[in-house]
Amino acid sequence: MEQTSSDLELSPPERLAVLYAPRRLQALWEGFLLLDRRLADAAREGRDPLMIQLRLAWWRDRFEQPAAQWPLGEPLLTVLRAWDDERAALRAMVDGWEARIVGEDGGTELGKARVEAVCALGRLSGVRPDDAVRRAAAEWLGLDPPGASPPILPGGLRPLVILRGMALREAAGRPGGPVREFLAILRLGLLGR
Template sequence: MHDLIDTLPPLERLAASYAPAATRPLWIGYFALEQRLADTARDGRDPIMVQLRLAWWRDRLGEDSAKWPKGEPLLAALGPWNPERAALVALVDGIEALHVGEKGPAERDVARVGIMAALARFSGGAGGGAVERAAREWTGLEPAPGSAPRLPRAMRPLVLLRGLALRGEGGSPFLRFLTALRLGLLGR
C-alpha cells in the first residue's frame, strides 16, 4: 500500500491522509486506480490501444476479486472494493468516454460521484445525500450553493477535494496549503 501512496499526486496523498484508518486503503486504491486509468488514456496514445487497456481493467474489475491475477499491486489494493466493483467499472467507462468518446468529462464525473457514494457505504452509510451533493459539487456536475454540506468525519477526504476544487487553482501555494489543512482538520 505504501508503494501506491507514493505514486499519488500531493492533493490525493493529503486527502487520503485524512481518511479514517479503516477506509484509508480504499481511498488510496481509488486514487491510484483513477491515476492509472488516466495515464493509460493520456493524450497522444493510440485510441485503439487505450480501449484495449481500459477493456482489460473493465474485465478484471467486473470479475470477483478472487479471480483477479496475482502480482498486480493495484488489483491487490482494490480487493476490498469487491462488493462495490460496479463503481470501479463505471470509472473505467467514464475515463474511456472522456478520452476516447464524445461525452467529455460528464460520464467520468458521474462515476466519481458513484465512487464517493460507495466510499460512504464502506464507512457505514455515512452522509447519504450530503455525500452525493458534495461529490457533485466537487466534480462540477452541480453548482455549489453558499454553504457546504455537512459531511461525517469519515468523508473528510471529499471535504478537502470539494473545497479545493471550488477555490480553483488560483492563489499562492501557501494559502492553498493552509486551506487544505483547515478543510482536512476542521471539515469546513
C-alpha cells in the same frame, strides 16, 4: 521521460486528504484516487484509440471478476481488493474514461461514474450516501457549481471535504503556494469547511 502507469502516485494534497480518513478507510480512498489516475493515464489524449480501449479493457475485465480472482502481480489491485462488493462502481469508472476519450459524451458518463464511485466508497465506509455526498462529489469534480454552504459530511468522508475544498480554491484562482495549500488542507481537515 514518459511517465508509466506504475510511476503514478497521489499528489501531496491528495495524500494529505487520505490521511484525514480513519485509518481503516485510508486504503479505500488511496485505491480510488490511484485508480482514477491510472485510468486517466491509460486514456491519455494523443494515444491511439485502439490502445486506449485495450488498456481500459484489461481493467474492465478485472472488475467483472470477484477480487479473489484478480492477478497478484498488480499492486493497485491489491489495494482495491476491499472494493470487491462495489466492483461495479470501479467498472463504471473504466467505462466513463473510455466514453470521454473515444466516445462523444464530453465526460458526462465519467462525471456520473466518479460521483457514484464516491457513493460506493461511502457505503464501504459505513456511510449511507445521500444528497450531501453526491453534491460534495459533484462540486469536487467541477460538475456542479458550489452551493451557498458546504455540505456536512461524516468523518469517514473527510477526504472528500478536503478534495472539494481544494478544487474550489483552485477554481476560484486563490493564491496558492505550498504553505497556503497546507494551511487550507489543515483547516478543511480539522473544521470540515
